Amino acid sequence: MSATEDAATAMGSTPLSVAQTRIVTAALTLFEQHGVSGTSLQMIADAVGVTKAAVYHQFRTKEAIVVAAVEMELGRLEEALDAADASGRDQRAVETLLTQVIDLAVGRRRMVSTLQHDPVIARLLAEHKPFQQFMERFFRAMLGGKNDPTARLRVAMLASAIGGAVTHPLVTDFDDATLRTELIHLTRQFLEGES
């Protein structure tokens, strides 16, 4: 409970103040509805209930808000990643990590798609050094020691399948618990075919 309300951000950046956390939280909701480009500072300010100038006092640019938002979301993965890195690099460690990834993806459903596919965030993940390193670390853990083309494609498919399925129109009627159970089941099935 307190972990969800914690304002600390990941990847060694300065923790957020209460006012900053309010802005980032509101921004995230708008980003998932309209995308980053489709969200103006005015919309964010209105959602928080302050003026644009107040938002600019907390973040110098719109990009700074996006960075803080991505940091906040990736921070949720960091704990799971730490545990995975500590518990070796075998198949069982990968499955434990996958379960936590699924938990996060189901719990934050609508957020995941934005994080994975918004063009602005994609560019940020590719160009911003700390994000680059974090994603490399994440994929390394998901690969569990392997690195052949088939293994890489398998991880790419798995990450996309989980992230995409949780918001897919065919699945919107699933409650979280059912979605979680079924996702774990089908994910395991996909991994069983592994050579």
Added chain:
Amino acid sequence: MSATEDAATAMGSTPLSVAQTRIVTAALTLFEQHGVSGTSLQMIADAVGVTKAAVYHQFRTKEAIVVAAVEMELGRLEEALDAADASGRDQRAVETLLTQVIDLAVGRRRMVSTLQHDPVIARLLAEHKPFQQFMERFFRAMLGGKNDPTARLRVAMLASAIGGAVTHPLVTDFDDATLRTELIHLTRQFLEGES
């Protein structure tokens, strides 16, 4: 070859003129780089090499351009879908459709993510009647007669896995042929687990 250059749009709408086709093609490239909201009419006009007013003469609104663009892309799926609907509703028909979907996804890599995840297009697919019906038809074909929750999640994962994998950072170094072969292989493997 002539099929790729054909300006005809799907879903019963008016075919596009040459000028309109030029605009929609340029718009699609920009949409995949910046998203729909991140693409202005000025950017589209510049890419085509005309003024904004010339673009407005061809399409009354920006939304009309987006609709035409989505129609053009979904049109590529329509042929495969017709064949699938004609060849029954068994497991083999689904596998044939899947192969064609993979071919399309690999061939148009960067486009797929935009179509599946851009918030403006997502809203359009959900609210625009002809798109709604087309997507329903597509999912029905992919389900191959089934409709239980597990089957729906399986299709959701499959569609997301294919659409997401083709642009995934872990797979950017794959050439089209390799990506196609491996995707078909892993997709079949995923389906073999089916009960």
Added chain:
DNA sequence: GTCTATAGAATGATAGAC
């Protein structure tokens, strides 16, 4: 930490000439 007020550029969209 928030406000009012504003600068300066870019946005979607229209009118009318060629």
Added chain:
DNA sequence: GTCTATCATTCTATAGAC
């Protein structure tokens, strides 16, 4: 089919008062 010119609106961002 394309142009120039312009509309009202919105955008990011800043200055300065409280």
